[in-house]
Amino acid sequence: MRAVTWHGRHDVRVDSVPDPEIVNPRDAIIKVTSTAICGSDLHLYDGYIPTMRAGDILGHENMGEVVEVGPKSTLEIGQRVVIPFTISCGSCFFCGKQQYSACDNANPATTSDMSETLYGYPMGSAFGYAHLTGGYAGGQAEYLRVPYSDIGPIVIPDGLEDDKVLFLSDILPTGWMAAENAEIEDGDTVAVWGCGPVGLFAIQSALIMGAHRVIAIDHYPARLALARQMGAEILDYRDTDIREALFEMTGGIGPDACIDCVGMESHGLGIDNIVDTIKAHTFLGTDRPAALRQAILACRKGGRVSVPGVYGGMADKFPIGAFMEKGLTMKTGQTHVQKYSKQLLDMIGEGQVDTTFLISHHASLEDGPAMYKHWHDDQNEYTKIVLKPGMASTTPSRETEHAAA
Structure with missing residues (x-):
């Protein structure tokens, strides 16, 4: 498959990489239909986040169609799902408190040891975001393996197009x-x-x-x-x-x-x-x-x-x-996406929350490297970029009518 990969500071490429496979009974594979470039991805692009490796697949704002499931997945082939950027087991102490981004089980010991040294305790896990967070492949690709697919994915009802729900993955x-x-x-x-x-x-x-x-x-x-x-x-x-x-x-x-x-x-x-x-x-x-x-x-x-x-x-x-x-009181932390998924999905469906105003550009997956450069250099014109695997055009278009809707 084709995927957007990291090769160093300001060096993002589109490579051919192996297709993902089911490796755990709770896994699922989705065919990615929309994937966005996040502001946090610029920290990777600028080289500020340690433990990235050449060839790592980027992307943590992803959605698509289920094409394969493990025997313990609760998903069904053909369902449309949004994938939270946080990877969470659903059964540890932290998941039990709905503090999903602090999950204790999703980050493998080989990588969590590094974050424990830096932060005192192991970090939670995320898609496409350095080996500090588990080294999981991201979804700026044609296909994505989804661990713990019985916990994270948000099943999208018919009638809600990708642009309305994609940002349930992270930024909303x-x-x-x-x-x-x-x-x-x-x-x-x-x-x-x-x-x-x-x-x-x-x-x-x-x-x-x-x-x-x-x-x-x-x-x-x-x-x-x-x-x-x-x-x-x-x-x-x-x-x-x-x-x-x-x-x-x-x-x-x-x-x-x-x-x-x-x-x-x-x-x-x-x-x-x-x-x-x-x-x-x-x-x-x-x-x-x-x-x-x-x-x-x-x-x-x-x-x-x-x-x-x-x-x-x-x-x-x-x-x-x-x-x-x-x-003063301060609160912070990575987002407990699964805690808010149903509430926000309902609000989108009822028209209380709009997300589509943010999108300025759609582009093909092959345009990923150029879009990263635009996202970095032209932030006034590029308010949000959505990559569409399989999109034929290699020339991104300004979605002016869409953004004004």
Whole structure:
């Protein structure tokens, strides 16, 4: 089969690789019909996440048609399913608490030992995301092996096309959990750093959960326009002092909740972010937490900070004093996708949640390397890319009518 593979920093290719096979009774194989490029994939593209190996298949936002099942799978051949990016056994201590991204059984010991050294305990597992998370092949390919297929996959009813449900795999529940972790109360003012896919879904979720005001922070005009379209007030950090603006907009109190949807590769014009960037490029540091620092400093006393943005290592200049003295609460973590699947699928079916506005481009699998470059370099024009295995055209088209729908 054909698959998008990682070969090093800014080196993504489409290779012919062996088809996946059933290796465990609970496995299933799907024929991939849609697979998206995630903002987290750029951390792999930029070489920030360790333990990637040449030839690893990328992609953790996947859906398709079931074509083969193991004897203990609960799926049926022909069903359409969305695959959560988290791989979870369903029976360990953490899965029992619906903390599916912390599953203790899905990450093989040969790889979990590495994450235990880095983080104190083994990480959970994910598709297409380094050997720290199990080394599982991703779904930017024609076919995908799905472990624990009796636990994770979301069966999609007839009448819901791929574009409406694909993001149940990751970014929609990630935005929803980000808002949930912010413990939003009716009348709250919520500030969201980053208007990429997760940020936009966090905005949508916060408003559904009862936020009175959502203030969106970014610098890409198209993304800020989408945030405004969803009902958010917007701030461009290139021409605005964000802390001062938030102070004034909240009558000197500060936002009730702040959500960092940026993560380890924050942009910024401050001296702190310049130093972070130099350290990262000279291998003297890892993460650039400018957005997180700003969120902690801007949040009101007694407020909440939610961090769905991905961080991978150590952060310098963390404002621990402000965090403690202001009495803030922080929640973070990879998304427990399976916890939210049914609720969000029902909301999509009922028209309460829209996901299609985000998609700017559809492209063939063979265009994967070019799409990664666009996703990295042209983020104003490329708000979300969906790859379609088997798509004949090699020229991606701007889905203007679709995005405006």
